[in-house]
Amino acid sequence: MINFSYTIWILILPFFMFLLLGLAGHKLFKAKLSGLLGTGGLGIITILSYITAYRYFFVTGKIEGAFQKITAVNITWLQFTDKLHIDMGVLLDPISVMMLVVITTVSLMVHIYSLGYMKGEKGFERFFSFLSLFSFSMLGLVLATNIFQMYIFWELVGVSSFLLIGFYYQKPSAVRASKKAFIVTRFADLGFLIGILILSFNTKTFDFITLTNPTGTAILQGTGIGFLGLSIMTWSMIFVFMGGVGKSAMFPFHIWLPDAMEGPTPVSALIHAATMVVAGVYLVARMFPIYAISAPVALHVVAYVGAFSSLFAAIIACTQTDIKRVLAYSTMSQIGMMMCALGVASYGGEEGLGYMASMFHLFTHAMFKALLFLGAGAIIHAVHSNYMTDMGGLRKYLPITHITFLIACLTIAGIPPFSAFFSKDEILTAAFHSNKILFGVEYAVAGLTAFYMFRLYFNIFWGKDTQYHHTPHEAPATMTIPLILLAIASLFTGFIPFNKLVTSDSKVLESGLEMMIAIPSVLIGLLGIGIAYVMYRKETSIPDRLATTFKYGYKWAYNKFYIDELYLFVTKKIIFRYIAQPVAWFDRHIVDGTMNAIATVTQVISFRIRGFQSGQLQKYAFVFITGVIMLAIFFIYLWK
């Protein structure tokens, strides 16, 4: 057995960087040095992660045909009861090691990119300290050995996301967006926490290895007793999934994600495209044996929520004009596909294809979506606008960005040999063998994806020749190098043999390209590209005509189906006006009013009766004598 205890440094180092840059950054170092420090720290972590991945997959390798879960470090952090305790540690298994590679790679790219992108911004060191905090939390989340540790880091990524979205804290829209993101995900986390409470009440453990052991006893707890026709285990897993829905911006908790684009673009690339938003997928994958074996109904919920979100987001993405928002909806749509793939999978063997497809797509998606966002950042950097209506013909000015962006668009459209072709194909295959309706939805999403991505691409780089105030110029090397590296990753990550590395039961899964699925999926991708080409290659009136023909549909989609308005209605009207204000009023006027009333009554009565204590002797004597006479009469005449 190889010793993996050094992996704890993967967590300690970024936390230390966060403290160093956050507490002393602006005093000790110049802005540039703190950026380099943060990047250098992350570089070391990246190297450590790669070493870990290599040692885990190829040196330790499989034992009895399957990758084992290795608890590298585990320290009791807080003891609740004899059996329930929060540990802090590092759990290595195929998915956590894979996530390690994803997070550190993208994070390193984003760090390097930010050196150029954020140059000269006020709060440069603050930005890097927050990035370190995020990297720390995200790594802690994926390496968690138990569900409570995951929850802790889950909250921490939430807060780092809050801090980074609100990085430009003087901009009211950014403040609103960060607040919204935090509260919406917090509400979802409430579900997660309740899920954990119910789960741990039944199983008496937080530990992932015990919980997800497919042959263990924990997994069977609470499967019998029912509430509203579903077992307790199913309820707890649905609640846990609620947390994932929030973090991964699935319907109906997706509303925070488009607004989160108010944050600096590198942040969108790192947090809101590649890493944090896939935490929900990771959560379901982490608990997958429970979903598949003990709570299949909950798994169906996962599948349908995922599929619906992917379609819903793809439709909205076709109508948006802010390029970052298009990408945000595209992220939501792709994550929906991953969720759907997980939902159609089951544990072990051939049936576990969806699980592997989902993880595969998570991996490729992280690379090409980060690339898309970083490319978008370079474009925004050049033209100082987020709206594609302000762009056009940029291919002449931004050659590197153009090529890399094109590669990313081809990747997401599922064109071979780019990476997402392979992963998306696996997802469609898994869906096809399990549920034809979901397959139909995902197939349509694949076409829509190709369409809206190329709508974006043609609008930015081709289309009308916009006149710019300043001639746009290509970004500096710190920004283009990450683009190139990620483009290379998008080209080649499709050839990683995921079926041998990351599968539901950690054993080899035999799967290959199924031509019956692959060919139609490429065709619909090409069809989407073709339509986009006709509509947007040159400036035409087709889009406007279409928009007027389907006026209502277009308007609904453009306004994101009015979910935001619903959210505003619930928070502003219902919670604030109909709950909080009445509570405050009730407290001041009824509860406190009662207390004041008691005081007033006491005071009034005391005013009334204080005449008795007048201090005048004659009065006392008068009362005294009257009393005596009355008593005498009473005793003499009336007392029998």
Add this chain to the structure above:
Amino acid sequence: MDILSLFVVIPVLTITAILFLKDTRQVRLVSAFGMGLQLLMAALLVFLYLTARHAGNSDEMLFIRDYLWFKSLNIHYAVGVDGISVAMIALTSLVVFAGIFASWEVEFLRKEFFISLILLATGVFGFFISIDLFTMFLFYELAVIPMYLLIGIWGSGPKEYSAMKLTIMLMGGSALLLVGLLGIYFNSSPDATKLTFNILEISKVVIPLPAQRIFFPLTFLGFGVLGALFPFHTWSPDGHASAPTAVSMLHAGVLMKLGGYGAFRVAIFLMPEAAHELSWIFIILTSISVVYGAFGAIAQKDLKYINAYSSVSHCGLVLFAVLMMNQTAMNGAIIQMISHGLMTALFFALIGMLYGRTHTRLINEMGGLMKVIPFLSVCYVIAGLASLGLPGLSGFVAEMTIFVGAFQHHELFYRIVTIMAVSSIVITAVYILRVIAILLLGPTTNEHFEHLPDAKWFEKISVITLIGAVAAIGLVPFWLSTMIGTSLHPIINKILALNPF
């Protein structure tokens, strides 16, 4: 001289020293010195306590001293501590220390202000070290009285009204409490030969159930009023809003904890049978406190009101957890008291500092302070994050211990109310973020605020002390949790003996 009595003697000596000072500027130095010494003593006490425990001393209370004080009623001056009281003493000394620095710039009647403040602290320290019910009650009253003067004289707004209201409501609580305590006293000996006020001795006898049924609610309510139990919490918003900074800190940070501590140490420890039987009533009241307080906080406009309602919610959680009557939940209750004490003191300190600069506490009149006074603003954000239960800060540890503990209750009713209480974490996030967004973020709205000075050295001492403690508990909770956990064994054993579930 025993170490525990020093906790009362040092403040008294400090007060005496202040009395003889001519120069009022030295008053605060002497106070800071006295309370700094007290803080060191608290650290020493924690150390001594842990050493003694480590050496295998498994007595229920350590450092016990007992002096007969009033023979005919068998009243003793008896002191002793376990892990819980040690933790509370540490909390008190931290908050008092920070409070002294937060009131560094009090000008009006400075000498009298510090005397009252330290007198208040004396009462609180005395309360936590006592193991004799009568002495405990005495110190309790000693803590309440200076509060009246502090709010009535140095307060702001409708200070006379608030001071009066607070004192009378707390006195009403004391009246109930006194009846409860006397009830315990007269039932403290099965054959009525040797009645006692000593908690340890009373805990060895079983008070007859009919008596418990009468005196448990009285005692619990009596302490509950101080712990802001719904619907007896309304002194808290008014009182806090009118009180000067340090008094708010001490009051919300420490004095409200006397309620939780007393409810736990007296009401539940001595009368577990009745507690078990009647807990559902108070569970309902406390769950209302938790959710209702949080909702109440959303709609407030005054920073101090927001915090007062937030305290109602958080202190409701303390009593809620105490009533769950199992090891984990009670452990959580104690941690929550400490955590809330620290962070609410931090909040009130910061509010005081903001008020000193902007001369308003209405959030609508402020905005964009982050740019102007970054140090204070960042501290405010940290306090807010602690309050909404961010992992790594103390609030998370406390709340999660409570929730997990409460959810282990074997009856479904208790698990359902736990879920209700859990939902408060979202509401808390709403009001905290609302304040942060309006107050600190966004563009600076008022040009008068553009040249506000950031924190001065004494303000930094005050704030950093508290933040350090909040972060320490949040990052390494196990030592505190274990220290409290071991001290909970006697009470847990008592409950288990009565109701082995």
